[in-house]
Ligand SMILES: Nc1nc2c(ncn2[C@@H]2O[C@H](COP(=O)(O)OP(=O)(O)OP(=O)(O)O)[C@@H](O)[C@H]2O)c(=O)[nH]1
């Protein structure tokens with residue numbers, strides 16, 4: 001059973017046209033398929049438009065947030081409803097008409113071929129120059145830092161097996177939707193890309209500015225950290241801390257030797273400040289790592305939580 005989740009913020013004028021097209025594609029594949037629009041606190045006519053669409057098309061459903069929770073949370077709630085509804089395959093797709101519903105069969109075919117998550121890669125983009133350039137840089141950096149294969153991580157057009165949707169859901173908060181592919185890859189799922197047609201936004205305006213690039217980079221550090229060190233934070237903090245402490249101690253022992261053996265004055269040497277700083281930072285980081293271990297340990301003792 002296929003569920004298509006469409007997060008939408010003020011996209012009424014696009015939904016009118018887009019939802020019937022998505023519904024037609026889905027039903028051609030699966031007569032029981034559903035299209036779920038997640039209206040995330042829209043202030044336009046989304047409610048009215050959706051009421052009409054649901055009257056006309058029985059496969060269309062709506063989830064409404066009273067205020068804006070963000071795209072990641074919208075996807076998380078959409079995935080939860082799809083999984084409760086018995087989805088085997090969950091598809092996500094933007095509501096601005098940039099993703100072409102006619103490409104759906106190609107994504108589903110790649111899933112059939114053995115991938116767990118397939119991204120519709122927008123290799124020829126219809127966006128402004130600045131966005132295309134920052135996006136290329138962002139994709140290169142993400143690929144390098146995460147080790148995940150792909151050229152278009154942030155595409156909003158993806159199809160995945162139900163267990164992928166279930167596994168990535170706890171990480172879908174803030175603006176983490178950009179790293180869904182990286183997270184799935186980090187959790188051991190096979191991720192793949194198929195090139196798809198990309199169109200200019202049909203109507204309305206973009207919901208993200210250029211500051212998405214900086215926010216995205218900071219989220220990438222978070223994702224990388226969580227995937228590698230969530231259960232063993234002291235290996236990171238303790239590791240750097242011990243190195244820093246040892247480097248500081250070498251400086252200080254060397255200076256003590258100079259003072260005691262050669263009788264030289266060491267009070268005005270920059271190395272003294274560096275040594276003290278390295279020792280202090282090393283101790284702080286090691287203790288910080290141990291505190292982080294306490295958090296992990298306490299969470300694991302809680303029987304209600306999965307490690
Ligand atoms: N549910 C929900 N959806 C959102 C939110 N922000 C954006 N979206 C949806 O996410 C999709 C992508 O947003 P866009 O503004 O088109 O982002 P973009 O494609 O990178 O930018 P453009 O190229 O200008 O369209 C659209 O369907 C939006 O309606 C949000 O806060 N909540």
Ligand SMILES: [Mg+2]
Pocket residue numbers: 094096098201
């Ligand atoms: Mg868009």
